[in-house]
Amino acid sequence: MSTSFLVFIVVSAVVLLLFFVLKLKLSAFIALLITAIYVGILAGMPLKEITRSIQEGMAGTLGFVATVVGLGAIFGQMLESSGGAESLAHYLIKKFGSDRASWAMVVTGFVVAIPVFLDVGFIIIVPIIYALSRDTKKSLLYYAIPLLAGLAVTHSFVPPTPGPVAVADIINVQLGWVILLGSAIGLPIAVLAGPVWGKFISRKIYLEPPPHFDNELHKVDPENHPPFRLIAVVISIPLLLILVNTFTGVAVSKGFVPQSVWTDILEFVGHPFSALIIATLMAIYFLCIRRGMGRQQVLDLSTKALGPAGIIILITGAGGVLKQMLIDSGIGQIMAESMAGSSLPPILLAWTLAAVVRI
Secondary structure: OOHHHHHHHHHHHHHHHHHHHHHOOOOHHHHHHHHHHHHHHHOOOOHHHHHHHHHHHHHHHHHHHHHHHHHHHHHHHHHHHOOHHHHHHHHHHHHHOHHHHHHHHHHHHHHHOOOOOHHHHHHHHHHHHHHHHHHHOOOOHHHHHHHHHHHHHHHHHOOOOHHHHHHHHHOOOOHHHHHHHHHHHHHHHHHHHHHHHHHHHHHHOOOOOOHHHHHHHOOOOHHHOOOHHHHHHHHHHHHHHHHHHHHHHHHHHOOOOOOOHHHHHHHHHHOHHHHHHHHHHHHHHHHHHHHOOOHHHHHHHHHHHHHHHHHHHHHHHHHHHHHHHHHHOOHHHHHHHHHHOOOOOHHHHHHHHHHHHHO
16 A cells, blocks of 8 residues: 555545535434445455454444543532532632632632533533622633633543543553643643633733623522542542553563552453542432432432433544544554654644544
């Protein structure tokens, strides 16, 4: 297979995918599957091999991702429905003070987006932003941009949000390392893109809260929300357990401690599956049942959470199918060899492609 034909397959596949999603408004799940089949046919794969690659790609990706995303969605739904996100925001604003509320917003976004989807987190916190803007007479951007920066950075870098989980699974990296490095890299980015940029741009552009939201602002009642300490513990539990799993695995593999039943228990409890099951059960009990929520309501919330999670899981699986097709057709290996001799940095190429697809 010539390099020029390889480039044609890859570029035309990307164009086809964008055409399906942007122009025809086809579901990304279907569009990815069709694109994967298109790649397999152009690469000369036998038709039976194409169907096998679809099955293997879907199964290989969802074996890990589906469980983590599903549990994470239920966990986040319990936090959202209990008022935990608002509780966190009110506490941080109180501690930071109104003069530094933009910093409270970036921290709120950074923490809330760990268990809660970005768009849901924004919808939950936006009434607080409107109230701050109305009371301080500052531009809405002064508070909104820091919140969005915190939400977006964690949504992109820190598990158990779907994107980082999928990437970690694809490149076979432990989630503990992704949490550590994602937090270390993401926090400075959130600060620059949030409070720093928000302060600058709010001086140039003044936006007022929408008037039709004014009545909604007074419905926020912090007294009915769970206490901050409980929220902090519930959110921290899965992260700490996953980190324990990572550090225990490193300690055993490097010979710092001998493998024993205790290290096996620590690694088991800290596995993302176990950690998220524990965290989800804690959220259900402490944030819902103990606060008067009925069992049927908890079940309904869990079912509600799995709706959007199912869409994400299927799209992620279809992405795994495309990845498997590139591997089985040999295109992946040829691409790697071609990019190794290219002057264009692979990171820049990957970022550009992701930005185009996202836009």
